[in-house]
Amino acid sequence: MNLKHRLLKKPWPYWVGGVVLGLLNIFLLFTTGSAWKITTSFLYLGAGLLNKLGININDWYYFKTYGTKLNVGETYFSNSLMIMAIAMILGSLASALFVSEFGIKKIKNKKQLTFALLGGIMMGYGTRLSFGCNVGAYFSAIPSFSLHGWIFGIFMFVGAWIGSKILFKYIL
Amino acid sequence: MKSSRIEELKRQRQIEIRPKKSQLPFFFFLISICIVFYLYLFGSNKIYSIIWAIGILIGITMQRSGFCFVASFRDPVMVGSTSLFRAVIIGLMISTVGFGIFQYITISNIPNYLIDDIPGQIFPVGINTMIGAILFGIGMVIAGGCASGTLIRIGEGHVMQIVVLVGFVIGTVLGAGHFGFWDKLIISSSKTIYIPQYMGFLPTIIIQILVLGILYILAGWYDRKNSIMNL
Numbered sequence: 001m002n003l004k005h006r007l008l009k010k011p012w013p014y015w016v017g018g019v020v021l022g023l024l025n026i027f028l029l030f031t032t033g034s035a036w037k038i039t040t041s042f043l044y045l046g047a048g049l050l051n052k053l054g055i056n057i058n059d060w061y062y063f064k065t066y067g068t069k070l071n072v073g074e075t076y077f078s079n080s081l082m083i084m085a086i087a088m089i090l091g092s093l094a095s096a097l098f099v100s101e102f103g104i105k106k107i108k109n110k111k112q113l114t115f116a117l118l119g120g121i122m123m124g125y126g127t128r129l130s131f132g133c134n135v136g137a138y139f140s141a142i143p144s145f146s147l148h149g150w151i152f153g154i155f156m157f158v159g160a161w162i163g164s165k166i167l168f169k170y171i172l
Numbered sequence: 173m174k175s176s177r178i179e180e181l182k183r184q185r186q187i188e189i190r191p192k193k194s195q196l197p198f199f200f201f202l203i204s205i206c207i208v209f210y211l212y213l214f215g216s217n218k219i220y221s222i223i224w225a226i227g228i229l230i231g232i233t234m235q236r237s238g239f240c241f242v243a244s245f246r247d248p249v250m251v252g253s254t255s256l257f258r259a260v261i262i263g264l265m266i267s268t269v270g271f272g273i274f275q276y277i278t279i280s281n282i283p284n285y286l287i288d289d290i291p292g293q294i295f296p297v298g299i300n301t302m303i304g305a306i307l308f309g310i311g312m313v314i315a316g317g318c319a320s321g322t323l324i325r326i327g328e329g330h331v332m333q334i335v336v337l338v339g340f341v342i343g344t345v346l347g348a349g350h351f352g353f354w355d356k357l358i359i360s361s362s363k364t365i366y367i368p369q370y371m372g373f374l375p376t377i378i379i380q381i382l383v384l385g386i387l388y389i390l391a392g393w394y395d396r397k398n399s400i401m402n403l
Contacts, residue, residue, distance in 0.1 A: 017237025018259035019266060024226055024233070026270030031222045035271070035292050036230070038319040039344060042337070046345035057345075061352030083213075083220055084227040085323055090206060091231020092327025097199035105330045113335055119315025120322075120336040122307045124343020129354055130304025131295035133319040134241045134312070137305070139260070143267035144292025145275070145376055147365035151297050152305040159309015160245035166314055167250075 009099055025140060032080070035144060037136030038088075039127040040069065041081035048076030062128070115171060234324045242312045242321055252398030254391040261388045265381055272377045275368075287364055298362025300354060315339070 025036045047068075050057050057063060070079055096102040107113050127133045130152050132141065138156065141149025206228055213221035233239065237259075244256035271292055279285045287294055312318040315336045317325055322340065325333040351359075368376040396402060 012233075012237040014237055014239060014256050014259035015262055017233055017239035018261070018263035020233045020237075021230065021239065022263035022266030022270070024230055025263075025267045026274070028223070028226050029271060029274050029291060032219050033291050037293065038323070039340070042319070042340045043344035043348055046341040047348075049341075050345065057348075060349060061355065062348040065351070065355065080220060080223050083223050087206075087224050087227025088231040088234075088320065088323045089327045090202065091228035091233075092235040092324040093231075094199055094202050094206065094228070094327075095232040095235035096328045097195040097202060100193065100195040101328065102195055102198075103329050105328075105332070107332045107335070112332060115314045116316070116332050116335040117339040119311040119313070120339020120341075121343035121346070122311030122339075123315065123318065123336075124311075124340040124345075125347040125350075126304040126307030126311060126343075127319075128304070128344060128347025128351060129300045129359070130308065131301075132293060133308060135318075135320050136293050137295070137301075139241070139263065140267075141293040141295070142264050142380070143271035144290075144294050145272070145367040145380065146292070146294040146297070147367060148295050148297035148301045149293070151301045152308075155302045155305035156309040156312075157245055159306040159311075160242070160313050161249050161309075162306070163310040163313025164246055164249045166310065171314070 021139075025143070034080075035136075035140035036084075037081070037132060037140060038085060039124065039133040039136060041079075041085040042124060043128075044070075044076040044079060044082060051076065111171065230320075231324060231327060234320065235328065240321050240324075241318050242316065245309065246313050248391070248394065248398075251400050252395065253401055254395040254399070258388055258391050258395075261384050261391065265384045265388075268377060268380050268384065272373070276373060287366055287369075290366060294364060294366055296359060296362035296364045298358055300358045300362055303358075311343075 029035050047057050047063075058068070068076075070076070074080070093102065107116075123133065127137070130137050131148065132138070132152075134152075134156060137152040138149055141152065143149075206224075210221055210224055213224050239259065240256060241260065244260045247253045247255075248257055275290055275292060278291055279289070282289050308318075312321075315322075317333055317336055319340065322333045322336045326337065367380075371379065
């Protein structure tokens with residue numbers, strides 16, 4: 001097994017992932033002034049769709065209090081967070097294609113579908129209360145020296161523990 | 173075992189692990205599109221082009237290393253393994269130093285800086301953080317992916333993660349819709365706590381690195397005692 005094969009085709013160890021993600025996050029902060037974050041792009045997607053349906057969500061308390069945080073010239077569908085989300089999907093797709101691992105993996109059953117939807121809703125709702133997901137309120141928040149990053153990390157662990165019990169009981 | 177039998181087994185095995193169909197042509201096609209779009213962004217908005225490039229690199233890194241924030245929290249409970257958790261800690265230690273330097277440079281240029289001037293993710297902390305984090309923690313384990321992991325698995329072709337994403341969009345919209353309620357109830361009384369304001373800049377960085385280091389060592393010790401991979 002030569003070096004090229006080991007570098008390119010074999011999975012990288014976890015710690016390499018940790019080092020590279022840490023460095024990329026620093027680079028992102030230095031060059032753009034903002035740290036890595038994701039979930040607000042999901043809100044923008046939902047907000048944009050509701051706007052298209054004729055629901056004026058700009059009146060909502062959330063957007064009135066905190067503003068949309070969109071820069072001049074940005075829309076709910078076209079903004080820096082959306083670029084990040086799409087780039088991550090395409091990066092992963094490119095990487096999977098490179099090692100010929102891409103394949104459509106179907107949903108196994110109804111139970112899985114229900115838990116996927118429910119889990120997604122819980123996560124999405126949680127991110128509004130805690131100002132971010134485990135990227136924005138944890139992986140980027142702890143290095144920003146904001147106390148909420150540590151509190152989020154500790155209580156996410158509590159949640160993961162409860163989730164694991166649910167997983168054992170109802171899903172596995 | 174007779175050599176003919178061995179040969180037969182070898183042949184059988186080769187049939188079983190027939191090499192997968194190469195997807196390299198699709199890779200080159202996709203990468204060319206990504207580069208063209210990068211050049212387009214570079215011409216119109218430099219910041220966007222950087223975000224685009226870093227996003228793609230994050231996607232590649234997470235896919236290649238199997239990096240998953242959910243597993244980093246779930247594996248210690250379910251299988252006793254902390255190797256992913258330790259990888260996250262390494263990432264946090266590195267970015268602590270980098271973020272610290274960037275914040276220090278930024279703040280030193282602003283006399284009487286405000287919290288809003290400090291770059292990074294700095295937000296109020298309180299009961300709302302705890303409730304949000306617990307909801308998030310339960311959700312990510314039962315859905316089998318967090319925000320970043322969901323995007324990565326969509327890229328790999330998992331249909332289920334598209335459902336998670338739909339849920340995510342619904343959840344963030346609902347959360348934003350109910351925000352007034354939560355704000356009046358809890359969030360308005362939550363304070364934004366930027367640790368260096370209380371402990372000083374350098375001590376905060378040093379203490380944070382130490383705490384992360386201790387967590388790393390404890391996680392390694394926990395892994396050696398509990399991981400089913402070690403049995």
